Amino acid sequence: MTESPTVAPVGPELLRVEGLVKKFPGVVALGGVSFDLHAGEVHVLLGENGAGKSTLIKCLAGVYQPDGGQVVVDGRRVSITTSARAEALGIATIHQEFNLVPQLSIAENVLLGRQPRKLGLVDKRRMYAEARVAMAWVGLDLDPRTPVAGLGVARQQLVEIAKALSLDARVLILDEPTAALTDAEVDRLLELMDELRAHGVGLIFISHHLDEIRRIGDRVTVLRDGNSVGTVPASTSTDELVRMMVGRSIEQQYPRERGDAGDELLRVEHLTSHGRFDDISLSVRAGEVVGIAGLVGAGRTEVLRAIFGADAYDAGSVAVRGKTLPRHDVQAAIGAGLGLVPEDRKAQGLVLGASVGENLGLVALGRATKRGIVNRRWLWQLAADTVDDLSIRTPNTQVLVKNLSGGNQQKVVMGKWLSADPAVLLLDEPTRGVDVGARVEIYQLVNKLTSSGRGVLMVSSDLPEVLGMCDRILVMAQGRIVGELTHQEATQDAVMALVVKDVEPTRVN
Ligand SMILES: Nc1ncnc2c1ncn2[C@@H]1O[C@H](COP(=O)(O)OP(=O)(O)OP(=O)(O)O)[C@@H](O)[C@H]1O
Numbered sequence: 001m002t003e004s005p006t007v008a009p010v011g012p013e014l015l016r017v018e019g020l021v022k023k024f025p026g027v028v029a030l031g032g033v034s035f036d037l038h039a040g041e042v043h044v045l046l047g048e049n050g051a052g053k054s055t056l057i058k059c060l061a062g063v064y065q066p067d068g069g070q071v072v073v074d075g076r077r078v079s080i081t082t083s084a085r086a087e088a089l090g091i092a093t094i095h096q097e098f099n100l101v102p103q104l105s106i107a108e109n110v111l112l113g114r115q116p117r118k119l120g121l122v123d124k125r126r127m128y129a130e131a132r133v134a135m136a137w138v139g140l141d142l143d144p145r146t147p148v149a150g151l152g153v154a155r156q157q158l159v160e161i162a163k164a165l166s167l168d169a170r171v172l173i174l175d176e177p178t179a180a181l182t183d184a185e186v187d188r189l190l191e192l193m194d195e196l197r198a199h200g201v202g203l204i205f206i207s208h209h210l211d212e213i214r215r216i217g218d219r220v221t222v223l224r225d226g227n228s229v230g231t232v233p234a235s236t237s238t239d240e241l242v243r244m245m246v247g248r249s250i251e252q253q254y255p256r257e258r259g260d261a262g263d264e265l266l267r268v269e270h271l272t273s274h275g276r277f278d279d280i281s282l283s284v285r286a287g288e289v290v291g292i293a294g295l296v297g298a299g300r301t302e303v304l305r306a307i308f309g310a311d312a313y314d315a316g317s318v319a320v321r322g323k324t325l326p327r328h329d330v331q332a333a334i335g336a337g338l339g340l341v342p343e344d345r346k347a348q349g350l351v352l353g354a355s356v357g358e359n360l361g362l363v364a365l366g367r368a369t370k371r372g373i374v375n376r377r378w379l380w381q382l383a384a385d386t387v388d389d390l391s392i393r394t395p396n397t398q399v400l401v402k403n404l405s406g407g408n409q410q411k412v413v414m415g416k417w418l419s420a421d422p423a424v425l426l427l428d429e430p431t432r433g434v435d436v437g438a439r440v441e442i443y444q445l446v447n448k449l450t451s452s453g454r455g456v457l458m459v460s461s462d463l464p465e466v467l468g469m470c471d472r473i474l475v476m477a478q479g480r481i482v483g484e485l486t487h488q489e490a491t492q493d494a495v496m497a498l499v500v501k502d503v504e505p506t507r508v509n
């Protein structure tokens with residue numbers, strides 16, 4: 001244990017955790033974690049996927065009861081038995097998984113359980129007015145009556161943040177709030193956090209992005225395998241932080257191994273879906289990683305979904321190895337050798353109530369079935385191998401996916417498609433929420449795919465990732481491809497110049 005070369009915290013102590021323990025069947029999620037939060041401080045929790053970050057904050061939010069240790073708020077030992085108790089203590093939490101009610105409007109979600117009332121009835125006018133204030137803070141420029149169900153991941157995240165802010169908390173906990181946001185939205189959120197800090201709020205911030213941590217953080221407590229390794233200033237070097245996190249240093253962040261491109265595997269021609277994207281043509285060859293860069297809302301996810309047959313389109317064609325696919329037919333796409341790792345893993349990528357093994361075997365089921373008989377042994381072995389290959393942190397393959405940490409769920413989605421052995425894998429934000437070590441593992445899998453003659457088409461908002469891993473980069477803006485760059489030509493500036501060229505200034509910021 002390295003004890004802190006500490007930076008002096010600014011204000012008085014708001015909250016302290018001492019030797020916190022939380023166990024689940026087969027897992028010690030927290031083995032004795034300690035840290036303290038002061039007023040006017042952004043305290044970062046950093047650690048690999050499954051290190052215990054979300055579990056720790058769930059203990060502070062009244063979701064889980066710890067099995068040992070103590071929580072001290074304002075110098076008094078407390079037990080936070082419910083989320084209402086947490087709120088009463090001034091602790092508001094934005095969880096990694098959304099807690100929104102899809103059927104309700106934005107305003108109803110923001111003020112859930114706290115709607116202003118008049119004569120016993122919800123005072124809708126005041127509710128919309130109050131919601132508008134919270135929405136303005138996060139820059140959510142929509143009608144507060146809009147149902148949450150239709151919003152994309154990024155906007156749902158903003159609703160979550162607005163909800164927590166409207167609680168007026170003294171301690172604000174944010175569990176990977178930036179994972180689904182665009183750069184401009186991240187900037188806005190970090191500014192907001194800065195304002196709150198200036199007002200004496202204490203913030204606990206979880207992120208896998210070291211640049212964000214450095215921009216906004218004051219101190220960092222590193223967790224490893226459920227233990228606090230130490231608390232250090234946020235200015236600590238990347239190498240040192242990574243070493244504390246994973247117990248070793250990482251040689252190369254983007255270990256792309258490029259080879260020669262082979263035969264064309266995927267060809268998309270003039271693909272058009274009115275109002276969503278227009279005249280998209282692209283190809284992916286064996287051994288290639290093709291990236292699609294652009295702002296959220298540029299239509300990238302929609303294009304991937306149409307190629308995969310998950311959505312219909314109006315015109316154009318998709319062919320795999322020269323064979324044209326029927327429109328809107330996922331089974332045909334899978335049969336032809338396509339796989340899609342979707343952006344919204346919870347809604348589209350996983351069966352949360354099923355086990356890790358079952359999820360991993362889902363797409364490979366066809367390959368495991370001969371004359372109507374499923375070879376279960378082969379499937380479980382495949383699942384066990386995938387867990388090893390991807391270092392998925394789980395006691396065994398029988399564990400339900402919903403009990404895995406966020407980043408490990410992402411690896412299961414990835415693993416599911418790898419075990420199906422696709423010719424072309426479509427990846428939508430493949431490393432969102434994935435820790436620095438696991439990212440490199442995912443990149444190595446991408447290398448493995450391409451070196452064995454497969455192709456990858458990848459949408460990512462993480463520009464360094466696109467630049468580091470893709471061989472060719474297509475830039476999309478407002479539903480159209482506005483440019484193509486080879487990896488030699490592609491720089492952050494070159495991509496951004498294409499992205500903003502066509503976009504009205506109001507859309508950029
Ligand atoms: N409800 C649960 N039941 C069983 N195991 C759980 C449960 N919740 C968490 N775990 C396990 O506890 C460990 C810590 O998980 P946690 O979600 O706290 O990790 P994390 O640090 O937030 O990771 P990530 O960066 O992936 O979000 C993991 O091994 C996870 O599988």
Ligand SMILES: [Mg+2]
Binds near residue numbers: 053054055096405407
């Ligand atoms: Mg987590």
